[in-house]
Each structure stands twice: as structure tokens, then as C-alpha cells.
């Protein structure tokens with residue numbers, strides 16, 4: 001190559017390099033500006049997210065309070081109105097007693113007192129009052145027991161529990177729950193087990209039993225006849241998966257997002273508190289796990305729980 005040709009080639013290559021460097025410089029600057037922009041967007045997103053979480057928390061708190069008020073109002077109202085009736089009844093019955101107490105064997109005429117007694121009995125409809133009293137009392141006790149159940153379940157919802165997690169086998173825990181529920185299951189459900197997870201998890205067996213019992217009870221309630229309850233466990237590298245499946249009536253699409261809401265129940269008044277699943281959700285979260293639900297109307301429902309395995313020692 002001649003000197004001139006070399007110079008031209010050199011200059012061309014130098015220009016191309018300068019152009020490439022400038023391009024790279026521009027692109028780097030552009031990229032840098034984009035990163036700055038993205039960081040700003042991320043910051044904004046984070047703050048929106050925390051605001052959303054906060055307002056979601058406030059919404060759940062309001063919902064929970066309204067739910068508690070609504071659920072407790074009914075049993076308290078009927079217990080209160082029954083107590084009023086009972087106190088009127090007792091006042092009338094006391095009048096009969098006062099009349100008898102007024103009898104003085106020196107001055108009173110026994111037959112007069114008996115006539116007055118009979119007439120007062122009729123006036124206050126004593127036969128009815130006496131027959132009605134046990135019903136009133138048992139309704140009051142029912143109402144108070146219902147409030148007690150709600151309050152107990154609420155305590156469980158908010159209970160954070162101790163930290164005394166112990167290693168245990170989830171399959172044994174499930175089998176124990178099935179034993180506990182043997183009576184409920186005996187005539188109503190066929191049970192299929194495929195428990196293949198083998199390593200221990202770290203947790204509180206009594207709390208997790210509560211979750212399984214609630215899920216199994218829900219499955220029993222969802223099935224009429226020919227109910228099949230299938231429970232299986234599987235193990236992955238770091239987790240245990242628990243599937244609790246039934247072939248019951250299922251959950252409609254529009255309701256599936258509500259099942260973990262406190263007080264959501266499709267059961268008749270007095271039959272379900274609608275706290276079983278929120279309590280279970282809280283317990284699973286506390287164990288650093290998750291609980292999901294899949295369901296199809298008239299086909300069945302599956303609850304899937306994922307729990308971390310106990311760290312290997």
C-alpha cells in the first residue's frame with residue numbers, strides 16, 4: 001500500500017472510530033438517562049404500592065369491623081329481647097309468690113287467697129309463662145354462645161402465636177386430623193390419600209391441624225352424597241405441597257376471591273362464622289407459606305398449600 005493510500009485508509013478508520021465512539025457516548029448517555037427515568041418511575045410505583053397496601057389494610061380493617069358489628073348484632077339483639085321477655089315473665093311469677101306470702105293464717109281466709117291466686121294465674125297466663133321460660137333461656141344461651149364463638153375465632157385471626165416452631169411430618173399431622181374427624185367422615189365421604197412428602201417441615205402442628213380440619217370440614221359441607229375427599233402431599237427441593245380436593249358443589253367464579261374474606265360464608269345463619277378460611281390463611285402466612293384455591297361449580301374444589309421444608313441440619 002502506498003503512503004497516500006495508507007493515510008486515506010487511516011483517516012477513514014479514525015473518522016469511523018470517532019463516529020462510533022460518539023455514537024457509543026450518545027447511547028450511553030441515553031441509557032443513563034433512561035435508567036434515571038426508570039429509577040424515578042420505580043420510586044413512584046413503590047410509593048403508590050405502599051399507599052395501595054395501606055388503603056387495602058384500612059379497607060380490610062373497616063370491612064372486618066363492619067363484619068364483626070353485623071355478626072354480633074344479631075345474636076346480641078335476640079338475646080337482649082329474650083332477656084326482656086324473661087324479666088317480664090319473672091316479674092309476673094313473683095306476683096304469684098307475693099300473693100302467697102301475703103297469706104296470714106290468723107287473719108286471712110285460705111279459700112279467698114286460693115281464688116285470688118287462681119285468678120292472678122289466669123291473668124298473667126302462668127301456664128304459658130312457665131312453658132315459655134326454658135325456650136327463652138335456651139335462645140339466650142344460643143345467642144351468647146354464638147357471640148363467644150365469633151370472639152374466639154376473631155382471637156385466632158389476630159393471634160400471632162409464639163415462635164416455638166418444631167420440626168414435624170405433615171403426613172402424620174394430616175392422618176391425625178382425619179382420625180379426629182373420623183365420625184364426621186364415616187358415612188359421608190370416601191377418602192383417598194397419596195401422601196408422598198417425606199421430609200419434615202418447621203411449624204406449629206396444632207395450628208396447622210386447625211387449618212386441615214377447617215379445610216376438611218369445608219369439603220364435607222360442600223358434598224352431598226358420593227363425596228370424595230382426596231388429600232395428597234408432594235415434595236419439591238425446598239417446599240411441601242398439600243392438595244385438599246373434593247368433588248362437591250364448587251365455588252362460583254364471582255365468589256372465589258371472597259372466600260378468604262372474614263365473615264364470607266354461604267352457610268345458613270348460625271351454621272358458619274365465615275372465619276375458617278381467614279384463620280387458615282393467617283396461619284399459613286405465619287408459616288411463610290401460601291394457600292390457594294381452584295374451583296369449578298359442580299365439579300369440585302382444591303385448596304393448595306405450600307410450606308417451606310425445615311432447613312437440613
Ligand SMILES: Nc1ncnc2c1ncn2[C@@H]1O[C@H](COP(=O)(O)OP(=O)(O)OP(=O)(O)O)[C@@H](O)[C@H]1O
Pocket residue numbers: 214218219222246248249250251259264265266267271272273274275276277278301
Ligand atoms: N371446599 C369447598 N367447596 C365449596 N365451597 C367452599 C369450600 N370451602 C370453602 N367454601 C366457601 O367458602 C366459604 C367460607 O369458608 P370458611 O371456612 O371461611 O367459613 P364457613 O365454612 O362458611 O364457616 P366456618 O368455617 O365458621 O364453619 C364457605 O361458606 C363456602 O361458601
Ligand SMILES: [Mg+2]
Pocket residue numbers: 214217218272276277
Ligand atoms: Mg369453614
